[in-house]
Amino acid sequence: MSQPQTLVIKIGTSSLSESTNGKLALSTIAALVETLTRLRYQGYRVVLVSSGAVGIGCSRLNIQERPRKMAKKQAVAAVGQGRLMRVYDDLFSSLEQPIAQILLTRRDMIERNSYVNIFNTFQELFELGVIAIVNENDTVAIDELKFGDNDTLSALVASLIEADWLFILTDVDRLYSADPRVFPTAKPITLVNTEDFAQLEVNAGNKGSQWGTGGMATKLSAARIATSAGVRTVITQGKYPENILKILQGEPIGTQFEPASRGERARKRWIANGLVPLGKLYLDSGAVQAICQRGKSLLPAGIIAVEGNFAAADSVQLCNQQGEEIARGLVNYSSSEIEQIKGQQSAKIASVLGYLTAETIVHRDNLVIKDT
Structure with a gap:
């Protein structure tokens, strides 16, 4: 019997929230929850890396822009993380799908014993049929040891748990040669193989939405980390999470990055990707x-x-x-x-x-x- 495939799905703040006010886009979250639950029932092992804690905290506290001061951002994240998990728990519970929360810092990845313990915890959650929801532990993370963005976090998690797929859900439908919102003549890119990735030339901005921290540059960086660890990576539209099912069935949606061969042992992946x-x-x-x-x-x-x-x-x-x-x-x-x-x-x-x-x-x- 073949091993079930492991999927890591990362959804960004721009997909989880309304662009005008930062409030939760409940219809998108509901579609995401339904899609991930269907994937679980089809036998996939599923991990969700979810942004949104800071944005939701800002909305709850009526703060009009993302905080720049570290201590304030951490406090706002603490407010938003509980609200975010409450929404996920309510929606997943309505479909009788158990979930777990895992909050990580870069320090957890650096310490070898902790790194192995994280891997073992994910394996037990998979055995229990649980969907793990991962975020950076913003409340305790320090600048020197932050992942920086959840794109990077999702790639490192995908590498750690030896995932088969990483889906990065964002506010564009695929990768383009430049930002299509700024350059109307930008060309879509549907497939990037391992040989072409090193020569890939994309005008990728590093600025995310008002409420998020990412941009296309961070997504390309995440794709490099994941594909080098043998994880097939997809960048696609976050407003339509049901497309994940279609992509797994072979439809050419989004941009796919072909993985390198998975020859390295787990220890070497830890050295390459886990350590600072x-x-x-x-x-x-x-x-x-x-x-x-x-x-x-x-x-x-x-x-x-x-x-x-x-x-x-x-x-x-x-x-x-x-x-x-x-x-x-x-x-x-x-x-x-x-x-x-x-x-x-x-x-x-x-x-x-x-x-x-x-x-x-x-x-x-x-x-x-x-x-x-």
Whole structure:
């Protein structure tokens, strides 16, 4: 018996709320709830990543624009999140579909044990037939460790739970070569394969709606994260959530991004997508070639410069001499230690530092090459 497919559906604030006043678009939410419940009854495992807490909080408190001050935004999110879940619970309950709330911060993704626990929780919810509703825990998140937008959050969740599909529901029907509301001659894009994605040229604004945080640029970034983890990604119109069913049946609605092959282990997906790099190591051409073409570990001899302040076991970006990221991984030494041993042969580490933790700076098992 084949494994049921896992779907992550992200819906943005622009789809959940009225553009004029930020109030809930109840007809859209009702259609979304009915669609997700039908998908569950058809055997799919379903996760909903829902924006809207801040916008709904603003509406409840009669605030006319999205707060800019972090503490106020967090307070407003706390007001809106309860209201948002109440609406979802009422609608899903009317269809006898149980739901669960999962609030995440980037810190939850960084800690390996927490990352694994999140995966296990999702698996148990799937077994129980529950639809998980995910949002960033805005009330406790800090600027340095925020996802930034729910497009990114949905892609990271899709990667974490090894989803088959990520649907990003937004306020346009598909991806265009430019914003069709500004450029009437913008061309629609229906399919993006893995080879074309790197060369994709789109005039993608990064400004979302008045009440949201996203834009097409964040959606493309999310698609890159998800497809690199083997998740087929779709950008489509949020006002018609029933289109998800049609897309799964093969109708050419929205823009689809073909996934890369899912060859990496879960640990490497965590390194690639879950962690926030805390520094950079600049490598000479020989080290870049050894890592990218021969699958080698990073040795101190190949390092020409160190940037940032990080500890052993932290995540760093590995960059070529032009500053372009070629990989990222977990270091065996701190930034101050690497500063002392950069350019040296591994045999000299002990004499320079007075001890030897490892002969490699980043072992190939803890290293993920960046897709080009």
